[in-house]
Amino acid sequence: MTYLSTTCPLTGTLTIDGDKSISHRSVIFSGIASGTSTIKGLLLSEDVLATKAAMEAMGVIYTQQEDGSYVVEGVGVNGLSQPQQTLDMGNTGTGVRLLMGLVASHDFTTSFTGDKSLCSRPMGRVLTPLSQCGLEVISSADDYRLPITIKGSSTPAPITYTLPVASAQVKSAILLAGLNIAGTTTVIEPVATRDHTERMLTGLGATITSQKDPATGHHVIALKGKQPLTHANFEVPADPSSAAFLIVAALITEGSEVTIKNVCMNEGRTGLYTTLIEMGATITYHNERVCAGESIADITASYSQLHGIEVPAERAPSMIDEYPILGVAASVANGTTVMHGLEELKVKESNRLDATLNGLLACGVTAQAGEDTLTVTGGPIPGGCTITTHMDHRIAMSFLIAGLVSDSPIKVDDVTMIATSFPNFFSLLEQLSIRVNES
Ligand code: S3P
Secondary structure, X not given: OEEEEOOOOOEEEEOOOEOHHHHHHHHHHHHHOEEEEEEEOOOOOHHHHHHHHXXXXXXXXXXXXXXXXXXXXXXXXXXXXXXXXXXXXXOOHHHHHHHHHHHHOOOOEEEXXXXXXXXXXXXXXXXXXXXXXXXXXXXXXXXXXXXXEEEOOOOOOOOEEEOOOOOXXXXXXXXXXXXOOOOEEEEEEOOOOOOHHHHHHHHOOOOEEEEEOOOOOOEEEEEEOOOOOEOOEEEOOEOHHHHHHHHHHHHHOOOOEEEEEEEEOOOOOOHHHHHHHHOOOEXXXXXXXXXXXXXXXXXXXXXXXXXXXXXXXXXXXXXXXXXXXXXXXXXXXXXXXXXXXXXXHHHOOOOHHHHHHHHHHHOOOEEEEOOOOEEEEOOOEEEEEEEOOOOOHHHHHHHHHHOOOEEEEEEEOOOHHHHHOOOOHHHHHHHOOOEEEEO
């Protein structure tokens, strides 16, 4: 069991781990670009390393330099070779879904597996559109769960696909398939999601357009396939989803002021920050700039008395990974916070709607969940409990942070999964003089 404690306000300026979404994509795009690319600031988490190992198994060579950056020998679009072993994707839904898209338009067979959490997550959402491109599902566990073996098509067809769920992973999987398909692959997004894939492909010289259809308000992303991608110098900014834990820690711990440097401010990622500001948080952005096609800023958060608000469903895609830590912030706010549009939380690394609700209830917080809502009423957090994390890194980190302000310790049963997304989490806590206790 692990729990946190602190005797002083949290103060400091931190440089944190690289963004997970951009890291997966940097590994994949550098691998299929033509020529030699470099990646700076790559997140060396278990999830990203699983994607890198999978790309290595398909022929890409990544070499780490003395300064920690990577040099990548890209094999070109259509240059990948059939992996000789099953690709074990560990815990990473992003990695496996993006790679299923990538291999769907390659004329070879690929087998994927993962850990218990990943094997319980739905893959039909990518396999359905990819089958329309010509992908064949050779075998899978029940209901398109891992382990799965798929065969890419030798004559893949471009598709036009309207996303039935707001998912950047599904959008990106289809676009990755489209890179090696002659003709134009089109994805229609009724609700916008993070657009790292589109931005990076634009930077690599792909023929890609993203426009809002004035009649429907939907985003229409069209990619011309069978075009080479240029090599590039990728720079990965800090992860706003990881920063969220430290920002909320500062907001709820009296007297604190913490700055996180170089955070990715992509509109599809900043919903939590908008929400916290609406709740009365003192959060400021400095040094705003654009780097490698993404907006970046340093974020400063100071202790604030928060108040409850309604968080609209439309905001969910831009903060989809942040509801567990928002639940913690709402637990100390004055009044009630109602979060809407949480359906997708049920298919994350755990059923995060249940895991967040049950964790809050175990801590003695007044909370209830509906089909796709979570309602939390703030007050002192009694704590004095052990949280079941269900192999979910964000549940573990959220409740560790809640323990900073609870009356009695909040212990979490398993912190090993934190390494899947935020390997430096504990060393950064130590930089803020937070004690990490084991019992
Ligand atoms: C991600 C998209 C989101 C998010 C995940 C990373 C991505 O998933 O939850 O952590 O990098 O595209 P969905 O696309 O399933 O919403």
